[in-house]
Amino acid sequence: MSRIANNPVVLPAGVEFNNANGHLSVKGKNGELSCELFKCVDIDVNDNVLSFKANNKVKGSIALTGTQRALVNNMVVGVTDGFEKKLELRGVGYRTQVKGKTLNLTLGFSHPVEYDIPEGITIETPSQTEIVIKGCDKQLVGQVAANIRAYRSPEPYKGKGIRYVGEHVVMKEAKKK
Structure with a gap:
């Protein structure tokens, strides 16, 4: 068993x-x-x-x-107790804020990214580069965190993007002349 x-x-x-x-x-x-x-x-x-x-x-x-x-x-x-996931933004000009039931992300694109917060999830932004996702459904909290991270996952050369707090991103070495 x-x-x-x-x-x-x-x-x-x-x-x-x-x-x-x-x-x-x-x-x-x-x-x-x-x-x-x-x-x-x-x-x-x-x-x-x-x-x-x-x-x-x-x-x-x-x-x-x-x-x-x-x-x-x-x-x-x-x-x-509930579940929570924490995300952090790394990059020049990357920032976030919550307005009502929408998460506004500025991720270096030519347009702002708006993410509609689903029912049963609360999102907080303690600072402009931190996102805290809370809810009682573990699967939904993880899926929302993965969807937000997918907008700009960390790239391997400079490490810019959205990552989980404590996530280790393997950095590559740049080309040498």
């Missing part, structure tokens, strides 16, 4: 868990998340502790048990 699936998920106080007809929903202080359950994974609830077991009648159920446990754990963490 999967080692991840052996660890139970503990529901903290203030988190509501509902499992009905293969549809799981978790509700907490940061919002509500829901997902479809794999039919080959059984969930046991005992005193706010969720245990995951593979249904041995279905082929491949052991492999999906750890995945289901990780998805449910991410939902519980998301509605209690």
